[in-house]
Amino acid sequence: MTEAIGADVHVTIGGQPAGALHIQDVRLHFGGVTALDGPSFEVEPGEICGLIGPNGAGKTALFNCISGLYRPDSGHVLLDDTDLLARRADQVADIGIARTFQNLGLFASQSVLENVMGGAYHRTRSGFLVGSLGLPLMWREERRERERARGILDSLGLDHLESRPAAGLPLGTLKRIELARALMVRPRLLMLDEPANGLILEEVHELAGLVRALRDEHRFSVLLIEHHMGMVMSICDHLVVLNLGRKIADGRPGEVRNDPAVVEAYLGGAA
Numbered sequence: 001m002t003e004a005i006g007a008d009v010h011v012t013i014g015g016q017p018a019g020a021l022h023i024q025d026v027r028l029h030f031g032g033v034t035a036l037d038g039p040s041f042e043v044e045p046g047e048i049c050g051l052i053g054p055n056g057a058g059k060t061a062l063f064n065c066i067s068g069l070y071r072p073d074s075g076h077v078l079l080d081d082t083d084l085l086a087r088r089a090d091q092v093a094d095i096g097i098a099r100t101f102q103n104l105g106l107f108a109s110q111s112v113l114e115n116v117m118g119g120a121y122h123r124t125r126s127g128f129l130v131g132s133l134g135l136p137l138m139w140r141e142e143r144r145e146r147e148r149a150r151g152i153l154d155s156l157g158l159d160h161l162e163s164r165p166a167a168g169l170p171l172g173t174l175k176r177i178e179l180a181r182a183l184m185v186r187p188r189l190l191m192l193d194e195p196a197n198g199l200i201l202e203e204v205h206e207l208a209g210l211v212r213a214l215r216d217e218h219r220f221s222v223l224l225i226e227h228h229m230g231m232v233m234s235i236c237d238h239l240v241v242l243n244l245g246r247k248i249a250d251g252r253p254g255e256v257r258n259d260p261a262v263v264e265a266y267l268g269g270a271a
């Protein structure tokens with residue numbers, strides 16, 4: 001079980017204005033497989049946009065294009081006016097893009113605090129390893145980020161776990177640790193890849209409330225891949241539906257929910 005989190009979450013993550021994400025005609029092939037067949041859409045600053053669709057629709061492929069892990073064959077991906085396709089995966093955090101992974105990206109043997117601090121690695125001039133050699137500037141950087149990580153853990157009700165290794169902690173707790181690590185980026189756009197996967201219903205409700213509370217307080221934009229329709233419908237302002245690499249719907253959740261193409265491609269199949 002995860003600890004109860006109220007809707008009133010206060011986290012010191014530092015303010016950066018939310019970014020608008022522009023996806024324009026993105027195409028990506030793997031040999032003969034078309035992963036992305038030209039979807040275009042916008043995520044407005046501060047909105048929670050759900051990216052849904054059946055298995056193999058291209059959702060994770062698009063996440064990987066945004067976060068620099070895949071290079072599309074053509075198209076444009078921008079955060080405000082910054083061209084993300086000109087950046088490497090290790091550079092996108094610098095402009096305020098944070099993501100979580102479908103299968104968790106935590107280091108099992110590291111402590112919870114070390115895992116969360118890893119989210120700020122890009123911010124330090126040296127990296128924490130050099131800092132541990134004792135150079136004063138690096139040491140101050142590390143201490144500053146350590147305090148920020150502690151503040152975020154505290155706000156998410158995880159502070160009592162900071163010295164524990166990630167290994168062996170319940171899945172719901174690990175998901176929140178990953179979220180804490182993403183917050184260390186001071187996100188302008190937070191990308192969540194199936195955060196509810198594997199959680200029990202009560203944990204999904206808690207997570208949904210937490211994501212919305214964080215967005216309400218910090219006004220970052222959220223792009224959410226999620227198969228759990230209860231979570232999607234309860235927190236998304238906007239939905240984009242992919243099927244076979246193409247966008248088949250784009251609009252408010254209530255409208256998209258009843259779109260015949262969506263019912264046919266995805267929601268109907270899941271019902």
Ligand SMILES: Nc1ncnc2c1ncn2[C@@H]1O[C@H](COP(=O)(O)OP(=O)(O)OP(=O)(O)O)[C@@H](O)[C@H]1O
Nearest residue numbers: 030033034035053054055056057058059060061062
């Ligand atoms: N690295 C890769 N190599 C080859 N094919 C890939 C690769 N990544 C994705 N694909 C293919 O691209 C298509 C889209 O996959 P993707 O993982 O983006 O779907 P998805 O919508 O995230 O599905 P799911 O909901 O199951 O996670 C699929 O046909 C997949 O097999």
